[in-house]
Amino acid sequence: MASEMESSLEASFSSSDVLPGTSGFLSPARSRIFKIIVIGDSNVGKTCLTFRFCAGRFPDRTEATIGVDFRERAVEIDGERIKIQLWDTAGQERFRKSMVQHYYRNVHAVVFVYDMTNVASFHSLPSWIEECKQHLLASDIPRILVGNKCDLRSAIQETKTDVIILM
Numbered sequence: 001m002a003s004e005m006e007s008s009l010e011a012s013f014s015s016s017d018v019l020p021g022t023s024g025f026l027s028p029a030r031s032r033i034f035k036i037i038v039i040g041d042s043n044v045g046k047t048c049l050t051f052r053f054c055a056g057r058f059p060d061r062t063e064a065t066i067g068v069d070f071r072e073r074a075v076e077i078d079g080e081r082i083k084i085q086l087w088d089t090a091g092q093e094r095f096r097k098s099m100v101q102h103y104y105r106n107v108h109a110v111v112f113v114y115d116m117t118n119v120a121s122f123h124s125l126p127s128w129i130e131e132c133k134q135h136l137l138a139s140d141i142p143r144i145l146v147g148n149k150c151d152l153r154s155a156i157q158e159t160k161t162d163v164i165i166l167m
């Protein structure tokens with residue numbers, strides 16, 4: 001994984017953060033950081049999705065995520081520069097169990113991902129929703145569902161469900 005993609009949990013600063021009227025090294029303004037966790041079965045494409053969003057390209061190769069990888073992207077919304085901190089979580093139970101309580105702490109939004117070519121990953125969604133419940137995710141936290149790998153058109157598997165409630 002490209003090192004420039006990995007970020008720490010600390011807020012970082014840039015020259016544009018310098019407050020007007022200061023000499024340049026006093027009281028840098030801090031960007032607000034929004035923590036978004038990305039969850040779903042192993043192999044659905046969470047790493048690719050988050051890497052693509054932050055780096056603008058797909059990773060050259062991927063491996064199963066162990067624990068969590070952090071990626072960050074600054075965006076401007078309504079004139080405010082904010083940081084989106086994506087937590088690319090492990091899909092495999094054995095790689096997530098020691099970390100899972102950290103995923104849900106102070107989270108601002110959740111992205112559920114399934115693989116459109118693997119209907120089992122869609123049928124797993126209730127267990128991911130249940131995990132959110134177990135970690136007392138507040139009902140006003142936004143939840144987004146992503147059906148990934150839609151480029152593999154001929155391999156897309158139909159789901160019998162039209163509606164899924166993510167809470």
Ligand SMILES: Nc1nc2c(ncn2[C@@H]2O[C@H](COP(=O)(O)OP(=O)(O)OP(=O)(O)O)[C@@H](O)[C@H]2O)c(=O)[nH]1
Pocket residue numbers: 040041042043044045046047048049062063064065066089090091092148149150151152
């Ligand atoms: N065709 C296609 N392949 C994809 C897409 N996204 C991911 N893949 C492939 O799917 C495989 C798994 O991708 P990852 O991003 O590692 O999956 P993950 O959900 O992060 O897996 P874990 O880390 O085990 O939880 C890789 O071989 C990717 O190249 C996509 O949008 N289209």
